Amino acid sequence: MKFPPMQLDNPLLPNYDFDAHLVAGLTPIERDSELDFIIDRPNGMQGFIINITTRGKGMIFRGEDQFEVGHGDLLLFPPEAAHFYQRHDQEPRWYHRWIYFRPRGFWSELLSWQLSTGGVYLTKNLSEDSVQLIESLFIDVDLASKQDTPFSGELAVNLLEQLLIRCKTLQPENAIRKLDPRIIEVINIMSDNICREYSVEELASRVYLSASRLAHLFREDVGSTIIQWRNDQRINYAKQLLTTSQISINRISRIVGYTDPLYFSRIFKRVIGVSPKAFRNYHVSIEED
Template sequence: MTDENLDPLKPGYPFNAHLVSGITPIVKGDELDFWIDRPKGLKGIILNLTVSGAGLVFPGTPQEQTVRSGNLMLIPAGTKHDYGRHPDFHNWYHRWVYFRPRATWMDWLKWTKTHNGVGFLDLEECKTCEALPIIEPLFQSIDQSCKTHSIVAEELSLNLLEQVLIRCREYDNARPKLPVDHRILRVCQFINENLSKELSVEELSRVACMSNSRFSHLFKKQLGVSVRQWIEDQRISLARQLLITTDLAVNQISGYLGYQDALYFSRVFKKNLGVSPRDFRQTHL
């Protein structure tokens, strides 16, 4: 593979990782000023935020869309890519994240406004807050985290991306919804910062400043899964990344995630992904 193939901004990049991010600074006539045409899309999802200039999507069709500063675009896996710099604009700068979603994100990936399967969201239409100053720094933090090359950089980036997707759900004004309670968001952050610890419903309820029963009910209502399942999903997601990106032994990963019994961890991993941790690692070498 050539050096050019290793640049996600250039044609031929394989997008084999679970998460890649960056900013594409397109200026009229420069080397990045080419059209993106992927009829079968990618294996993962693209989340795109225009920060200046404008892009054109599905030109010459009834689904044609112009994306400007503050516009988000969500391209699901296997969905056609057909976009580039808008010819009436000198530049198009857009931040983007390519990712494979966690199982618990599915509801957050259903946007109200879609064209040809691609979701569109205008942050300027958010009536309750200044949305862009919240979303763009999260994109920047994802990109910075990806470049640290630490063993948990990808997992930290996924946690930041999760915040972006939750915010997008909040900002989708056309979608009937109950906004995610700030207390639930605070608990999610606490969980991700303490995955290696034994986290009880009682402790998490105190973080949320709610009763145990009220907290458990609200958590499941808003995120679609029980708090126990959500914690397990986060641990398995991190285990997957550590198996791929490090040489840590399975029992070391088990301990790092707070599982005292490596055999129990292996059973939980297989229940979620259908293969043992060792087999999973072998298939991703």
């Protein structure tokens, strides 16, 4: 097997120093190409690496722990896990997107998946819709990490957090849970008029529950409070308007349910990591590139 020359400035080649909080990329391995070699890091790395196969197949580990990954399969290498992987010897290619990162302190729950082999977490058999969503987040993190603009680093980290949350929700232990029909009804009520200020008491009366019982069930089933869920949906709607329209930020704040634009900006920055203006400018700059 041909081994590439040692380089210090290319993360796809040996001896690259991952001395950064976040590095992302795409590794397009073709048989007998410069990148067609075994990655062997017996001591792991200082940070985590999350990986999704986009084309072909790869082989992870050897011996009893060996397993293959194909289109849409997700891997998460913790710092203590050994790295040993390569293109599957019966496949002509293995393309995989990856993100190396040092996690935020409160991400610990997101970084423990249900299934693991040899210390490496694995998620397989995702729906095509889930694969497309996850891959788009990988691409967004990659783009943001390579931008030299104000807040690009913060945006990359925030997008990575969204990716990790999505991956966590796709774990088998979460997939088998079904929402209470009354919680689904409450979600539908709020979704139909996301800008309206529903009180918990009003929502509870619509599904014949006490306010305290609804609040408890909602948090148990959805994983957040009713207010947190509503704010997340409003921010998602605002993101869509910021990137697909020229509507002013003040008007967007009213459309999604915030009468005070300054309060809207504070909520948006707390959730996304950057202000609405910086978020819009970043996406405009990507389109122009």
